Amino acid sequence: MVKLKSNDDKEFEVEEAAVIQSEMIKNMIEDGCATSVIPLPNIDSKTLIKVIEYLNKHINMGKAAETGEEDDLKEFDEQFVNMGWEELFDVIMAANYLNIHELMELCCQSAADRLKNKSVRAVREMLKITNDLTEEEEQEIINDAPWAFEGPEIDDTVN
Amino acid sequence: MDSRHYIKKWRCNVRDPMLTKRVGEVEEETLDDRISRIPDALLVQILSLLPTKDAVASCVLSKRWRYLWNSIYNFHLAGNSYFNNVENFVSLVNHVLTHSTCSKIKKFQLDLPYNPKYKFDSNIEQWISFSVERKVENVVLCSCDEDVDCELPLSICTCSSLITLDWSCCAIDKESVIEWKSFMSLKLDYIFIDNDDIAKILSGCPALETLELCAFDGFRRLEITSSNLKRLTLDRYWWFYGRADEPLVIIAPHLQHLEFLGDFEYLKCRLVNVSSLVSARLTLNCTCVTEIAGADEVDGCADYHQDFRKLVLDYFQKLSNATELTIGRWLAEVCFHVKRPYSLFDFFSDES
Numbered sequence A: 001m002v003k004l005k006s007n008d009d010k011e012f013e014v015e016e017a018a019v020i021q022s023e024m025i026k027n028m029i030e031d032g033c034a035t036s037v038i039p040l041p042n043i044d045s046k047t048l049i050k051v052i053e054y055l056n057k058h059i060n061m062g063k064a065a066e067t068g069e070e071d072d073l074k075e076f077d078e079q080f081v082n083m084g085w086e087e088l089f090d091v092i093m094a095a096n097y098l099n100i101h102e103l104m105e106l107c108c109q110s111a112a113d114r115l116k117n118k119s120v121r122a123v124r125e126m127l128k129i130t131n132d133l134t135e136e137e138e139q140e141i142i143n144d145a146p147w148a149f150e151g152p153e154i155d156d157t158v159n
Numbered sequence B: 001m002d003s004r005h006y007i008k009k010w011r012c013n014v015r016d017p018m019l020t021k022r023v024g025e026v027e028e029e030t031l032d033d034r035i036s037r038i039p040d041a042l043l044v045q046i047l048s049l050l051p052t053k054d055a056v057a058s059c060v061l062s063k064r065w066r067y068l069w070n071s072i073y074n075f076h077l078a079g080n081s082y083f084n085n086v087e088n089f090v091s092l093v094n095h096v097l098t099h100s101t102c103s104k105i106k107k108f109q110l111d112l113p114y115n116p117k118y119k120f121d122s123n124i125e126q127w128i129s130f131s132v133e134r135k136v137e138n139v140v141l142c143s144c145d146e147d148v149d150c151e152l153p154l155s156i157c158t159c160s161s162l163i164t165l166d167w168s169c170c171a172i173d174k175e176s177v178i179e180w181k182s183f184m185s186l187k188l189d190y191i192f193i194d195n196d197d198i199a200k201i202l203s204g205c206p207a208l209e210t211l212e213l214c215a216f217d218g219f220r221r222l223e224i225t226s227s228n229l230k231r232l233t234l235d236r237y238w239w240f241y242g243r244a245d246e247p248l249v250i251i252a253p254h255l256q257h258l259e260f261l262g263d264f265e266y267l268k269c270r271l272v273n274v275s276s277l278v279s280a281r282l283t284l285n286c287t288c289v290t291e292i293a294g295a296d297e298v299d300g301c302a303d304y305h306q307d308f309r310k311l312v313l314d315y316f317q318k319l320s321n322a323t324e325l326t327i328g329r330w331l332a333e334v335c336f337h338v339k340r341p342y343s344l345f346d347f348f349s350d351e352s
Helices: A023-030 A045-057 A061-067 A070-080 A085-098 A101-115 A120-127 A135-144 B003-014 B019-027 B031-037 B040-047 B052-060 B086-099 B121-133 B195-204 B302-318 B329-337 B343-351
Strands: A002-005 A011-014 A037-039 B074-078 B107-111 B138-142 B164-168 B185-193 B210-218 B221-223 B231-237 B248-251 B257-265 B269-273 B279-286 B324-327
Touching: A002 A023, A011 A045, A023 A085, A045 A070, A045 A085, A085 A101, A085 B031, A085 B040, A101 A120, A101 B040, A120 B052, A135 B052, B052 B074, B052 B086, B074 B086, B086 B121, B107 B121, B121 B138, B185 B195, B195 B210, B195 B221, B269 B302, B279 B329, B302 B329, B324 B329
Parallel strands: A002 A037, B074 B107, B107 B138, B138 B164, B164 B185, B185 B210, B210 B231, B221 B248, B231 B257, B248 B269, B257 B279, B279 B324
Antiparallel strands: A002 A011
């Protein structure tokens, strides 16, 4: 078992087989730097619980294909990314820090799926982006590539 | 807003011994703060998963996003909605390629808009060579226009970074040399190539593992000598230039997975050597000679069907070492018509 500590001082015990899906922790273990608790100063406990849930489910992923558990995993993944933007970005940051390739891919794909075909207005609203461009600057950018902002597929809704 | 400033700030926080004091602050962080804290590289990763048009449109979100998309490493240039406005699609692609700063492209996908009046030949050559110069790994070209051949540009034929290629309405120049050293997977759709072409492709990519040919015609001999090539799929026979009764001979002693899918019309695929097969999926169907348009007038089709029965019997013999076998309705029907006692067919009868 490996002990992880979140930035709000909560400790979690995780099976080594699960936790080595994180390249960062795998390297630490291999280098003998994981003898006691591994502090994760930029992951809070709420996010770490999500990440551990993912790691535990994806343990021995290579075997899933043989045992026919692929569909089960797919369903889990779909449910897993069913979270708000805040939480999704927290998991993306944690996965990036821990270097968990598959989790990164899953979460970035979910973000992309939500943004696909969305209008500029909808994306700004979804991601709460403050537009710091002046109206003139904005118009100039649009004029440079007008066909990127038109088309029947553009969706102006925010869900 | 300089994103690097935020990354730096974030990294400093990591080492901040007083971190526990910041907990309350972190919890109350808004989405806006979170995105500010996300490194550009991660946003580029998300933009790279979008249709490229959407990635381009992100440039107007705010100052920070202005040039982010220039670094995307996957390109999906979808022309499906541009069939009335091909010029705009061409402008989009040219704009994207002019502004891209990516030095290593992971995936380059072009979905050409359907427009019989527009010829993309020179565009394709230019766009593909852009991707080849940037060490592209995966290339997809979709064309909905079956009447137009999209010839493989010379630049891609010797692209050493290429790992997978999926090309529809493909034509291969007789003079071209194919050299794909790290190539793993090839899918050609709607393709007429002769025995020499297919032999040239196979010898040009020694590392090839997967070969998929859809709506194919031309070649009648498929000899796979490479022990790397494990998976072969033939999906639909497409009658290109008149009818040729010659069977397709398959010699692939190292092949492990074989698929025959869809309509094979009258094409007989003869398995000569497939001794290493582990699994086979045969869900093909063939057409009765009386239903083939343009076929010679025939009195009956008994002999024709008898030939297919022999062929199917031969499949079962050749596949006797495979551990997994899936058969489709047509093949099952042919089985049930076989009168001679045969243990395998008895099994199928029991199942029904």
